[in-house]
Amino acid sequence: MLRQVLHAGLRTSFHALGRFVASHPVFFASAPVLLSILLGASFSRYRVEEDVESLLAPKHSLAKIEGNLVESLFPVNRSKHALYSDLQTRGRYGRVIVTAAKGSVLDPAHLDTILTLHSQIYQMQVTVPTSTFNYSFSYLCLHDEKNVCIIDDIIRAMEEIQLARSSNRSAPALHYPITRLTDGRQAYIGHQLGGVQGWGPGGSVHGPRAGARGEGVRSARALQLTYYLQGRGELMDRVASQWEKAFCTELQHFAALHPKLGLYPSTSSSLKTDFQFSSVLARRPLLASLGLCGVLAVLCCSMRDCVRSKPWLGLLALLSVTLSGLTAAGILNLTGATYNSTYLGIPFVMLGHGLFGSFEMLSSWRRTREDQHVKERMASVFEDVMLRFSGSTLIHLLTLGLAASPLTNMEAVRLFCRTASLAVTISYIYMLSFYGSCLVFTGYLETGYRHGCFCRRVPKPDRLDSKPAWYRCLMYTRYQEETQNHREPHPQDSHLLLGCVRHCFGDWITNTYVKPFVVLLYLVYISFGLMGFLQITQGSDPSALVAMDTATVSYTRAQQRYFSSYSPVIGFYIYESAPYWNASVQQDLLEYAKGFQRISWLEAYLNYLSERNQSTSQPRENFTRTLRHLFLREPQFAHFADDIIFAERGQGEEPDLAASRIFLVAKTTENKREEMSVLLDTLRRLSLTSRVRFLIFNPSFVYLDRYATAVSSPLRHSLLAVLFLLGLSSLAVVEPLVSVWLGLTLLSVQFGVLGFMTLWGVELDCMSVLCLISALGHSADCSGPLLCGFASGRGDSRTRWVRVALERHGVPSSAEPSLCYGAALVPVGSVRSNLTHTLFRCLVLTAGCSALHTLAFLPTLLTFLPPSKTRGHRPEGEGPRQAVECVEMNDGNTRVVDQITTV
Template sequence: MFYTEKLLAVGVDNVFILLSAWRATNVADSLMHRMEETFSDAAVSITVTSLTDLISFAVGCLTPFPSVQMFCAYAVAAVIFTYVYQLTFFAGIMVLTCRREVEGRHCLTFQKMKKHVRPSLKMIEKGKSKKTCKSGFVFTLWKPLQSIRLTNYRLAHESDIMQGQYYATGNLAKTYQYEDRGFEKNHALARFFRTTYSDALLNPVVHLIIITAFLSYLGLAAWGCANVKLGLEPNDLLPENSYGKRTLAVAEKYFSDYGSYLHVWMYNLSKVDLGHRRLWVVLEKEIELYEHTEFTSSSDSWLRTFLNFVQQAGLLITPENFVYILKNVFLSQPRYAKFNRDIVFDDTGNALEASRIPVQLRFVGACNQSRAMHLFRRLAETSELNTGVYADFFQFAEQYNAVLPGTLSSIAIAGVAVVCVSLLLIPEPIASLWVTLSIVSINVGILGFMTFWSVRLDFISMVTIVMSIGFCVDFASHLAYNFAKGSNIPASERMRNALYAVGTPILQSASSTILGVSFMASAESYIFRSFLKTIILVITLGALHGLVILPVLLTLFYCDSKNNNDE
C-alpha cells in the first residue's frame, strides 16, 4: 500500500497534457480530426516523459537496497501500465466524452438535455442543423453564432445570412470561413501563461532577478549537499509518541556513553595450526585488541573467567587437557553455565571449534558508526584466526556507506540515459542539454535543502530522489519539447507557445501530486514525514524549473540559426 500511495501521481501530468492539447483544438472540427491533432501534439511529449520515467526507475532497480529495488520494480510496472492506459483506454474515454458533448447529453446521467442551442455554420454545412433541404439549398431557422470572418468572395457577391432564407451550400462554403477559436476556448490559466506570465518572464529585469536567484539557489544547495546527514536512526522507525521512542530518548540522554555489545567470534579453531603456541593465549591476545579501541571498553570474556577459575582452583592446563577441563569442570559449574552459548565444540567433543566474546561498546553515535564498523572489520581481517565481528549498529552503518554512492550513481546513470532519450526525441539538442542541466540542478537542490529541513539521506529519501529524476524530467521535457517544435519563430514566441501548451498541466500535476501525499502530514512516523518533505521538495523544485528557470534559460541561450518544421 505504501508503494501505491507513492505512485498515485505517476503519469498524471501526461493526462493533463492530453486534456490541454484537446482543449486547444477547434470545437468545430470533426471528432477524428480533433483526436488526430490532440495526439499528434501530445503523444511524442508523453512518450518522452514515460520513457525517461521508465529508465529512471529501471536504474533504481540496480541499487543495493532491497526496499528501493522493490519500489522501483513496482514503479516500472506502473509507468508501463499508465502509458498504455493513456494511449488506449483514456483516449477512448476522451472520444466518448466528445460524442456526449456533441449529442448534448448530461455528464452524469447521459440523458439528452433540452437546451435551445443555435447551430454553427459548420453544423449547417454538415446538415446537422434544423433545416429544410431543397435542391441543394439549405433553409436555416437561425443565423450562425460561430465566429466568422468574411472572404473576398463574400465581400464581392454576398450579403449577410438572414434568418428564414435559402442559401446554396456551395455559396455558404465560399462565403464564410472559420477562425480557430482554440485560444479563446482553452483554460483561462493557459491564456494567463501565454500572455501575462510570459510578458513578465520576457522582461529583462525579471531575467536578471531569476538568473541571480538561480545562482544563489545553486550555491545554497551545494553548501547543503556538503553538510547532508546520512543514515536512518533506530528511533526514526518508531512513531513520534510511542513508548519505545521515549525510552530510547531517555537512554540517549542519560546513558549514551555505553551502548550494546560488539560480538567477536572466532571459528574453525580446530583446524588452525598455531605451532607451539597455546590456543588460549592466542585467543586472549585477540580479545585484548578489541578492548583497547576508542569505541570499546571491557569484555565479558569466558576465556578470562576460565583462566581465573583455573588459577584459583590450582589446576594446570595443557593443550591435552584444556578442552576436558573447560567442558567437564568449568562449564559444569552452575554459575558458569551461561558461557555455554559462547563456546562450540567440534563433532567429537574433543576440540574447540568456535568462540564468541561480547565486548562493551561506548561513545558510538550516528556520526562515527561507519568509522567504528570499519575499524572493527580491519581488526578482524588482520587476525591470524578466522574472525567475524557484528554489532547492532552495523545495519545502519552499512546504510551510511551505501546510500550516498548508490544515490549518486543512480542519478548519474539515469541522467545519461535521459540525455540519450532527449536527444533522440526532442528536436533541438540545446533543449536536451538544458533538460539535463535541470535534472542535475533539481537533484542538487533536493539533496541540499534536505539538510535545511532536517531530512537525512537514507533509503527512504533515496527512493524519493530516484523517483524525483522521473518527475523533474517530466516537467522539463514537456516544456523543452514544446519549445523545440516551433517553426520559424523567435525564441520568445516559442516560450509563449510552450507555456501555453504545458504551463497549466505542469501546475495541475504538481498540485495533484502534493495533494496526493498531503495526508502524510498528520503521520507521526519519521518515514512518512521524511517522504512528504522530500516529495514536496521534488515537486516544488521541478515545477519552478519547468515554469520559471527553464523558460528563461531557453529564451536567453537559444540559437535561432536553425529552424525546425512542425511534424
C-alpha cells in the first residue's frame, strides 16, 4: 500500500514538473546557459594541485607519522657527512642515472665523461626574476662540517680511481655494495652503482677473499648521482626550483653531445609535472571524444521519418552535459578547489548518466500520443522517466558521496568523488531544465509538421509526388497515414535500432535454443572474472599514473632495470634511550640487522672495542665516554656522528644516547615493491615485541603503508551503501525483486570489471578504483529501467514482457548510450599516458559488461527466473480494459493505461 501511495505521489509531482517546464521553455533553456557563462568566467582562478604525495598516498597512515618523527630527529640538514639518495628525498634535489651503451661506466673514457658532467652541474648557475644574484650548486647544496658540499660517495671513489690512473698507480679496488674509501670510511654504493658484474664465475659478484665486507666490481652498466638542495624560505625554494629546470636542460644538452651515454634525469618536481601532464595530453582527444559522441548521438536520435527524427536533440544532450560540467568547474574555481589529472574521468561519468537520461526521455516522448498537446506529452514524459532517472541519480550520488566522505583515506579518491557528485547533481538539474525545454521546442516543431533537421515545413504527400526522388527521400514521413490507418507498420520501425530489437533481436535472444548458449556465456564470464579476481595486484607505484615518454617513466624504468638487486636504504631508528652497553640489547640489535647489508655505528663500535681488546659490555659512563671521545673522533668513523643524538644528563656526567639510527639494505628480486611491503609488515610486527623501541622508514613506505585498504575501502563502502539503499527502497518505492535483481546485477558487473581489468594488465590503484565506483552508477543506469519495465508487467508470458522491456528500455538505456559512450572512449585510448590507459580500459570494460548484462544475460535469465507474471490480475470487471491495454501496447500508439480513451 505504501509503495502505491509513494509511486502515485512521485508520478503526480513529476507530471506537474513536466507541465511547468513545458509552460516556461524559454526560461529553462536560457537560465542554464547564462549561469554556465557566468561561472565559466571564474577560470582565472584555475589552480593545479602541487602536492602529489597527498593525493596518491593514504592520508592517515602510520608511515606518515613515522616520517614526521624521523624528520624531527634526523632532518636532512643535520647530515654533515653522507646522504642516501633513496632515503632522504623529501626536499629539493636533482638526480640522474647514467648508463653506458657499450662497456662499463667505469671505463676510463666513460668515467672521465661522467666526472666532466659532475663538474658542469657543480658550476651551473641560475637566477630568479626578483634577484640579480647568480646561484650555483655550491651555494644551494647541503654543506658538511667543513662547509663543503656533500656529494655521493661514488663520486669520491671515481675521483680516486681517476687520480690513480693519471699518476700511473694501480686503481683502488671498488667493492659492492659496500666499499672502503681511501680515508678508511665504509660507504654503501648499492644505490649508486647498478648493473654490476664481478670477477666471480658467470659474472657474479663474489668477494676476492673469505670474510670480505665488499665484493669486487668488474664492470657496471649504470651510475646514479644525486644533488641535494637547500630549501630555506620562499626565495631559496624558488631558486631551487629554477635550478632543477636548469639541471634537466643541462642534461639534455650533455646527452646530445655524448650519445654513447644515456642520461635519465629526475627532480623533486618531476612526479608532479608528469602527473599533471596527462591533462595536457588529453585536451585534444577529449574534444575528439565529444565530436565522435556527437555524431553517434545524432545518428541515434535520427529516424527515417523526417518529422519524428530529432537529430538536434543528440547534440543538445551533449550541450547539456557540457554546460553542467562548465557550471561545476566554475563552482570549484570559486571555492578555491584545485585540479588534478584524475578529474579526466569526471566528464565520462557525466556523459554516461546524461546520455541515459536524454535517450530515455526521447524514447518516452516517442511513445506518447501525437494528438496530445505538447504540455501534456511533456508531463507524460516526466511522469514516466523521471522516477527512474531520479533513482539512478540517487545511486550515483550515494556511491560517489560516500566515497567523498572523511571515511575515505585516499585524497585523490575523495576529491574525485566530491567533484563528480557535484557534476552529476548539476547534470541532473540541467537535464530536467535545459534538455527538457529543448524537447518542448522540438515537440512544437513536430506538431507544426516541420522537418526534424531543417525545421522546414514538410509538404503534403500530393505535393511531394512532383518532386525529385532525393527530395521525396529527404522529406519522407508517414505522419498523416499513421494517424488514419493503424495497419501501417509501427512508426518507431523507422528507427534502425528500435526496429532491429522489435523484429530481430528480441525474438532471437529469447529463443529457446539460444538461452543455453547465453547461460554458458555467463558461466564463462564468471570463470574469467574469477580468474582475474584471484590475480589482483596493488598499484602503489605513483609512476604508474603519469604520462608516458616523460622523465619519471624513463627514470623509473632505468632504476628498475639496473638497481633492482637491492632495496632502497631503510632507516632503522631507535627513538628512545636504550641501554646500548647491555650485552643482551647489543645481541638483539645485531640479530635484527642480520641478513641485511648494513651501515651500523653500533656494529662498527663493537668491532672497534673488540680490536682494542676491550669488553663490549661496559658501564654506561665508560661506554659513552669511549664512544664520544675516541670512536667518533677517528676519521673513518666520524660520519657516524650524524647517526647518534646525545641528551645531557647533568653537569659532570656523560650524556645519554637519546636516539640513534642504522641503515639496512635488503637483497631483492624483480618484485621490489611487494617485497618491501612484506618487509615493512615483518619489521613492524617485530617492533611490537622488541625491548628496544624502534621504527623503520623509507619515503616509499608512505605509498605502501595500508595502500590496499585505503584504495579498496571506498569501493566496499559504496557497494554496501548501494545494496543497503536497494534493500531499503524495496520496502517503500520499488518492488523487492527488482531491488534483488539490480543488486545482483551490480555485483556481477563489478566482479566482471574487476576480474577482466586484472587480466588486461590494470592494477588496483586509485584511478581504477575511481572507475569501479562510477561503474556502480553506470550499470544501474543500464539495467535498472529494463528490470523495472519487466517487473511492472502483469499477465501474459515472461518472454513477451522481456521483449517489451527490451524494446522500451533496452535501446534507450543501454544500446544507444553504450554506442555513444564507446565512441567517446576511442580517442582517450590513444593518449600516451598510463593514467588514461587505465581510465580507458576500466571504462570500456564497464560499458561492455553493463551492456552485456542488459542486452543478453538479464533478458535470458528473466524468462525462467522470478518475478512471476501470473500474479496481479485485475478483477473480472476490468477484463475488457485489460484486453484493450494489450492491443494498444502492441500497436504502440499509447504509453500508459491512463492515456487510453477509446476502444
